[in-house]
Amino acid sequence: MSPDDPLFAEFLAESAEHLDTLEAGLTGEAPVDVLFRAMHSLKGMANALGARGMGALAHAAEEVLGRARSGARQLDQDARKALLGTVDALRAARDALAEGRDLPADAALLARLAAGDAAPAPAASPARGVAQGGDPLRLSLASRLAAEMPRPSPQLAEAARDAGLPALAAALAEAGSPSGYGRLRSKLALLEAVTGLPAGAAATLPGRPDPAPLLAALEGASAREAARDFADAAHAHGDRGAEELGRQIQDLAARGLPVGHFRQALLEPVLRPVEAAPAPPPPPLTSSLATALPQAAHSRAAAAMGAGRRIWRLRLGALALAEAVAEAFLQRAGESLASAGPPGSLDIFFTSDLPPAELAALRAELDPEGVALLDLAPADAPPPPPMLRVRQDRIDAVIALEAELRAATLALTDSLADPGAAQALDDLSAIQRSLPPGPASRLAPALERLRAVRVAADRAASRLRLSLGQMDEAVLELRVVPFAHLAQRLHRPLRQLAEAQGKSVELVTEGEEVTLDRSLADLLADPLLHLLRNAVDHGVETPEARAAAGKPRIARILFTAERRAGRLRVVLRDDGRGVDEAAVLARARARGLLPPGANPVGEAVHALLFLPGFSTREVVSDVSGRGVGLDVVQEAARRAGGTVRVDSLPGQGTGFVLDLPLNAAIQPVLLVEAAGHPYALPANRVESVLEPGHVPPDVKLRALEELLDLPATPPSAVVLLRRPAGLLGLAVARIGRRTDLLLKPLHPEIAGRPGVGGVGVLGHGEAVLLLEPDEL
Numbered sequence: 001m002s003p004d005d006p007l008f009a010e011f012l013a014e015s016a017e018h019l020d021t022l023e024a025g026l027t028g029e030a031p032v033d034v035l036f037r038a039m040h041s042l043k044g045m046a047n048a049l050g051a052r053g054m055g056a057l058a059h060a061a062e063e064v065l066g067r068a069r070s071g072a073r074q075l076d077q078d079a080r081k082a083l084l085g086t087v088d089a090l091r092a093a094r095d096a097l098a099e100g101r102d103l104p105a106d107a108a109l110l111a112r113l114a115a116g117d118a119a120p121a122p123a124a125s126p127a128r129g130v131a132q133g134g135d136p137l138r139l140s141l142a143s144r145l146a147a148e149m150p151r152p153s154p155q156l157a158e159a160a161r162d163a164g165l166p167a168l169a170a171a172l173a174e175a176g177s178p179s180g181y182g183r184l185r186s187k188l189a190l191l192e193a194v195t196g197l198p199a200g201a202a203a204t205l206p207g208r209p210d211p212a213p214l215l216a217a218l219e220g221a222s223a224r225e226a227a228r229d230f231a232d233a234a235h236a237h238g239d240r241g242a243e244e245l246g247r248q249i250q251d252l253a254a255r256g257l258p259v260g261h262f263r264q265a266l267l268e269p270v271l272r273p274v275e276a277a278p279a280p281p282p283p284p285l286t287s288s289l290a291t292a293l294p295q296a297a298h299s300r301a302a303a304a305m306g307a308g309r310r311i312w313r314l315r316l317g318a319l320a321l322a323e324a325v326a327e328a329f330l331q332r333a334g335e336s337l338a339s340a341g342p343p344g345s346l347d348i349f350f351t352s353d354l355p356p357a358e359l360a361a362l363r364a365e366l367d368p369e370g371v372a373l374l375d376l377a378p379a380d381a382p383p384p385p386p387m388l389r390v391r392q393d394r395i396d397a398v399i400a401l402e403a404e405l406r407a408a409t410l411a412l413t414d415s416l417a418d419p420g421a422a423q424a425l426d427d428l429s430a431i432q433r434s435l436p437p438g439p440a441s442r443l444a445p446a447l448e449r450l451r452a453v454r455v456a457a458d459r460a461a462s463r464l465r466l467s468l469g470q471m472d473e474a475v476l477e478l479r480v481v482p483f484a485h486l487a488q489r490l491h492r493p494l495r496q497l498a499e500a501q502g503k504s505v506e507l508v509t510e511g512e513e514v515t516l517d518r519s520l521a522d523l524l525a526d527p528l529l530h531l532l533r534n535a536v537d538h539g540v541e542t543p544e545a546r547a548a549a550g551k552p553r554i555a556r557i558l559f560t561a562e563r564r565a566g567r568l569r570v571v572l573r574d575d576g577r578g579v580d581e582a583a584v585l586a587r588a589r590a591r592g593l594l595p596p597g598a599n600p601v602g603e604a605v606h607a608l609l610f611l612p613g614f615s616t617r618e619v620v621s622d623v624s625g626r627g628v629g630l631d632v633v634q635e636a637a638r639r640a641g642g643t644v645r646v647d648s649l650p651g652q653g654t655g656f657v658l659d660l661p662l663n664a665a666i667q668p669v670l671l672v673e674a675a676g677h678p679y680a681l682p683a684n685r686v687e688s689v690l691e692p693g694h695v696p697p698d699v700k701l702r703a704l705e706e707l708l709d710l711p712a713t714p715p716s717a718v719v720l721l722r723r724p725a726g727l728l729g730l731a732v733a734r735i736g737r738r739t740d741l742l743l744k745p746l747h748p749e750i751a752g753r754p755g756v757g758g759v760g761v762l763g764h765g766e767a768v769l770l771l772e773p774d775e776l
Helices: 006-027 032-049 052-070 077-098 107-117 136-148 155-162 166-173 178-195 212-217 223-237 240-254 260-271 287-292 295-306 322-333 356-366 392-417 419-434 437-478 483-501 518-539 543-548 581-590 603-608 630-639
Strands: 310-316 335-340 346-352 373-378 480-482 505-510 515-517 555-564 567-574 643-649 653-661 666-674 677-682 686-690 700-703 717-721 728-732 734-744 756-761 767-771
Touching: 006 032, 006 077, 006 483, 032 052, 032 077, 032 356, 052 077, 052 107, 077 107, 136 155, 136 178, 155 166, 166 178, 166 505, 178 223, 212 223, 223 240, 295 310, 295 335, 295 346, 310 322, 322 346, 322 356, 322 373, 356 373, 392 419, 392 437, 392 734, 419 437, 480 483, 480 518, 483 505, 483 515, 483 518, 483 555, 515 518, 518 555, 518 567, 518 630, 518 653, 581 603, 603 643, 630 643, 630 653, 630 756, 653 666, 666 728, 666 756, 666 767, 717 734, 734 767
Parallel strands: 505 555, 677 767, 700 728
Antiparallel strands: 310 346, 310 373, 335 346, 480 515, 555 567, 567 653, 643 653, 666 677, 666 734, 686 717, 717 728, 734 756, 756 767
């Protein structure tokens, strides 16, 4: 089949999504039903394309997942490893198909899957509809939690670890405080959804949350953390209003906005007696639910909600079989209320007291292909928007056109900003005034027309710049991915690294909803893996060493993303031993990387870690000692137009902070001139611009022409550039303007030269080199 065939293009897009779903689910806690459906879809697509090897592998893996789905076997660690190996083999087979080759199925992998599929069934069969949560350990844990809440015993944390739920175990260990108990309730709700059994998520603490810590922190730097703890404590007490208030303050504090005016809003509900202002009863139907349901079903829906049942919307496909499948579904799921829907489809509204996980499992059981029961969602949720698949090369073509439009806009802006044009008009005006009355009167209308055209062009350029900014955001949305997509890639290598070194490590992600450009995500994938390896091998201690230091035996790596004023901040932080600055300095002196007598401290020591080939390991291992790693991270940050820095405290851990642009193809720069040629400096690295005689004595000063081997000219200004090794004063012949530089692919010969960070095009079409301060 030709790669240009629409079916083949759809296969490449859908198979990538299914493979990502399988890898994320097998390394996490996704229901086995989700894994089964993804593998089933892969098998069907491979067979439709005649890819026998890929189809055979997917079929064997589907059999394993099918038995786990029905409760005939456990999806234990050995089975997961075999299935993850299958996912890797399926990726290779998919890539081979893209090149026109059909890889045969790996016989050893097929035998491994067959052996695992013949494994004995677990001692206890899960209940109907229970997915991966049917693991007896998790079912038993849920029952014990339901019996002991709100005062769980310490032994339950160990039971949660045995059941493969490290996040729940950590929450149980921290449940002694109200905020910790609130976070525990959230984890218990997830356990209930997975197992289908009550686990005590509804149990609340008596009383109200204490606002005093938050009130004390409102004006300080810790407002965000205090607001989060207050909201979690409110959740523990079941105080929804206080929880929403805390989340609102947390969100504003995270964005750097003032939150001090919330002081009164916090005090009033705490000081006012509960009986003084009883909450109004909730309306029987929300406005969205009342709009979605036919009028005749409103009273029955209100009665069902009053009895504690939820209203669901089931969307049917256009098949003749769909109604029969829906009838079988409703016989076991609940009671039908009404039917409606847009032309060409049918929505059935029904009420049910079954948990969401059981409803989803029942739907998958009756319609494994997903062609009859298209969508199942709460009735008050908006219907899913229509999806449109577009080939990646077409999106890239739109982005390339947008880049050319930006270059044309820059050219227009530069032309209008040319001082020569304004001077020419002034010269013509002077000539007109010096002419006799007759010629002067004939020239005046032409001059007025030129001025009017210039004003209109300025207005049009302003509108064009505004529209281009909006277009930038719209085009960026075409190829953005959530931060969760990047974080999912780290769970599997983390587990492998930790197991190989006998360490216990969990990865916690925050900001999964933050979006970033796909090209930036691809650029960061390998550097983040290097940081993860560095954290596990260098930063995290063994469980015994952590226990001796008074730390939890399970180490914690926090992976966060945050949007800040048009930029992206990514942090990977461990709670390990921290950077040993003495060892770093000793290694640097042994390798001759420091001049005699130099004794750097703090950030200057951390900068040594990014030198190519630098490593504090004496012995080469599978993970460390080769001197390849952190220099790759710094180089990737530079190529993206960002920076990376180290934040470390001895005994408390190390964090790597990456400050990046949202779009790696467009970078703000400061233009400078050397020997008559323009050059660009990253604007986020410019500290200040000084006159040549006003440079502080402790700043290293170099002329740009000298660094570039160009003829020397008298400098008119000095640009102070921030570097990990300290400030660098760069003497330049002339300072230009700040602008956005559209970067183009670098030729390999230029890319290999030190000091060159990229090449871009100015508005008038002239190419300009982007210089890298750290390599100058």
